[in-house]
Amino acid sequence: MAELVGVYAASHGPMIVRNWPSLSAHWKETLTAGFSELGRRINAARPDVLIEISPDHWVNFFIDNLPGICVGVGETHDGPPEPWLKEFPHRTIPGHPELASHIVKTAVEHDFEPSVSYKLALDHGFCIPLWKAAIDPLPPVVPVILNDLEPPLPSVKRCYNWGAMLARAVASYPGDLRVAILGTGGLSHSIGEPTMGRIEEAFDRACLARFEEGDAPSLIAFLNEELPKIGNGAAEIRNWIAAHGAAGGRGFDLIRYDAIPEVYVGCGFASWKV
Numbered sequence: 372m373a374e375l376v377g378v379y380a381a382s383h384g385p386m387i388v389r390n391w392p393s394l395s396a397h398w399k400e401t402l403t404a405g406f407s408e409l410g411r412r413i414n415a416a417r418p419d420v421l422i423e424i425s426p427d428h429w430v431n432f433f434i435d436n437l438p439g440i441c442v443g444v445g446e447t448h449d450g451p452p453e454p455w456l457k458e459f460p461h462r463t464i465p466g467h468p469e470l471a472s473h474i475v476k477t478a479v480e481h482d483f484e485p486s487v488s489y490k491l492a493l494d495h496g497f498c499i500p501l502w503k504a505a506i507d508p509l510p511p512v513v514p515v516i517l518n519d520l521e522p523p524l525p526s527v528k529r530c531y532n533w534g535a536m537l538a539r540a541v542a543s544y545p546g547d548l549r550v551a552i553l554g555t556g557g558l559s560h561s562i563g564e565p566t567m568g569r570i571e572e573a574f575d576r577a578c579l580a581r582f583e584e585g586d587a588p589s590l591i592a593f594l595n596e597e598l599p600k601i602g603n604g605a606a607e608i609r610n611w612i613a614a615h616g617a618a619g620g621r622g623f624d625l626i627r628y629d630a631i632p633e634v635y636v637g638c639g640f641a642s643w644k645v
Contacts, residue, residue, distance in 0.1 A: 372542065372543075372544065372545065372546075372547070373470070373541045373542065373544035373545075373546060373547070373548040373549075373550050374541070374548070374549055374550065375538055375541045375542070375550055375551075375552070375617070375645055376416040376417070376418055376549045376550065376551055376645070377412065377413060377416035377418065377551040377552070377642065377643075377645060378551070378552045378553075378554075378614050378617050378618040378623075378642065378643040378645050379409060379412065379413060379551065379552070379553045379554070379614070379640075379641065379642045379643070380553070380554045380555070380610070380611045380614050380623075380639070380640070380641045380642075381405075381406070381409055381500040381504065381553065381554075381555050381639070381640050381641075382555070382556065382557055382558055382636055382637065382638045382639050382640070383425070383495060383496050383499045383500055383555045383556060383636075384495075384499075384560065384634050384635055384636040384638075385453070385455070385495055386633065386634040386635050386636070387402060387499055387503070387634050387636075387638075388455060388456060388495070388499060389455050390633055390634055393633070394633055394634070395633075398629075398631055398633060398634075401627070401629050401631070401638075402503070402629075402631070402634075402638060403503075404627065405626055405627045405629070405638060405639075405640040406500070406503040406504045406505070406640065407504070407505070408626050408627070408640065409500070409504045409626060409640045409642070410503075410504030410505045410506055410507075412626075412642050413504060413506050413551060413553070414505075414506060414507065416549070416551055417549055418510050418549050418550060418551035419510055419511075419548045419549045419550065420467045420470055420510055420511050420512075420513060420548055420549075420550050420551075421506070421510050421511070421512050421513070421550075421551050421552075421553055422470075422474075422512075422513045422515060422537060422541075422550060422551070422552045422553070423497055423500075423501075423512050423513070423514055423515065423552075423553045423554075423555065424515045424517060424534075424552070424553070424554040424555065424610040424613050424614065425493075425494075425496035425497045425514070425515075425516065425517070425554075425555045425556055425607075425610060426496055426516060426517060426518065426519040426520055426556060426607055426610070427441075427494065427496075427516045427518075427520075428494050428495065428496060428520070429520075430452055430492050430494040431488065431491055431492060431516070432516075434521060437518055437520075437521055438485070438486035438516070438518065439486075439517070439518050439523075439524075439525045440478075440483065440485040440486065440515065440516065440517055440518070440525065440533065441485060441486040441487065441488055441491075441515070441516040442471055442474055442475050442478075442485050442486070442487050442488075442513070442514070442515055442516075443466060443471060443487075443488050443489075443491040443493075443512075443513065443514035443515075443516075444466070444468050444471040444472050444475065444487050444488065444489055445466045445468060445471075445488065445489040445490050445491065446465075446466055446468055447463050447464065447465055447466055448463070448464045448465075448466055448490075448491045448492065448493050448512065448514060449462070449463065449464075449490070449491070449492040449493065450462045450463060450464060450492070450493065450498065451492070451493060451494050451495055451497075451498045452492050452494065453494060453495055456495055456498060456499075459498050459502050460502070461498075461501075461509060464493055464501075464509070464512050465509075465510075465511040465512070466511055466512060466513065466514075467511040467512075467513050469546065470513055470540075470541075470544055470546070470548065470550070471487075471513045473540055473543075473544050474513065474515075474537065474540045475487055477536060477539060477540035477543060478533075478536055478540070481536045481539070483533065483536060491514055491516070493512070493514055496555055496556060496607075497512070497514060497555065499555075500553065500555045510551075515537075515613075517530060517533075517609055517610055517613065519556060519606040519607045519609050519610065520603075520606070524606055524609070525609065526595075527591050527594045527595055527598070527609060527612055528591050530609040530610075530612045530613045530616070531587060531591060531612050531613065531615060531616040531620075532616060533613050533616065534552075534554075534612065534613035534614055534615060534616025534617035534618075535616040535617065535619070536616075537552060537613070537616075537617045538616070538617045538618075538619065552614055552617045553614070554610035554611045554612075554613055554614035555607075555610055556604075556607025556608070556609075556610045556611070557604065557605055557606075557607040557608040557610070557611060557636070557637070557639070558574075558575040558578065558579075558605065558608060558628075558636065558637035558638070558639050559571040559572075559574050559575050559601050559602060559604065559605045559636070559637045560602055560604035560605065560635050560636040560637065561602025561603060561604055561635075562602070562603060562604050562635070564602060564603060566602050567602075567635070568632060568635050569602060570630040570631075570632060570635075570636065570637045571601050571602065571605070571637070572630040572637060574597060574601055574605070575628060575630065575637040575639065576628065577593070577597075578590075578593065578594070578597075578608065579625055579628055579639060579641075581593055582611070582615060582622070582623050582625075582641065583622050583623060583625060584622055585620055585621050585622030585623075586620075587615065587616070587620035590612070590615070591612070594608065594612070604635075604636065611641075614643065615643070617643075618643035618644070618645050619645075621643055621644045621645070622643075622644060623641045623642060623643040623644060624641060624642050624643075624644070625639070625640075625641050626639075626640035626641055626642065627639070627640055628640075
């Protein structure tokens with residue numbers, strides 16, 4: 372049977388790559404330390420497959436066709452289309468259609484109705500953490516896209532339950548696989564709003580403290596109350612919530628957190644106790 376060997380989370384943001392040459396040495400060291408420790412932990416878990424949860428930033432979908440949840444079931448996925456990610460080392464990323472299809476089947480059995488795609492392009496939300504964390508060798512990836520961008524968004528509780536379903540799907544998969552889960556996105560940031568560039572550090576730290584405590588109902592209630600008051604990019608915390616659900620609501624180890632205005636995002640890195 373398959374085994375869940377690790378659950379992780381990381382922030383992402385285009386400016387981590389686009390603004391890298393102009394970042395101070397301090398912020399470069401900070402981001403490198405966070406990604407490096409995340410990668411060390413993932414590499415140490417030796418996953419055969421990585422389930423990665425991220426939004427789609429208008430690469431595969433738009434408002435005329437915007438699924439709440441989509442699972443990539445293809446044999447391969449295209450690498451990032453953004454021209455500023457041309458140094459990403461993989462033009463094609465292997466998938467794992469057997470596990471992906473099993474996830475979809477399990478989801479339907481648990482009253483979810485995910486969309487499926489046999490051909491996705493994985494944008495910066497997926498690829499920046501894979502690249503900067505130096506996950507090597509890169510295992511096959513099962514991409515899970517959550518709509519964190521445009522209302523109606525899946526509820527925080529729904530995302531938590533989706534993560535719990537992912538754990539059940541892994542546990543019931545008949546193959547001998549080591550599976551890790553990585554939720555990417557957030558923390559607080561604002562894109563295309565008057566507050567663009569603002570980081571809500573107090574919110575981020577309060578949110579992370581609740582993740583560390585591991586009290587899922589308290590965390591969900593906190594986010595239901597506070598997320599509407601924070602910049603639109605903070606909606607990506609749903610991907611962390613899904614990871615939290617996959618880890619059974621256990622508390623996690625915060626690898627590090629830094630509010631870095633130059634990259635427009637509160638940068639957090641974490642792993643759960645599984």
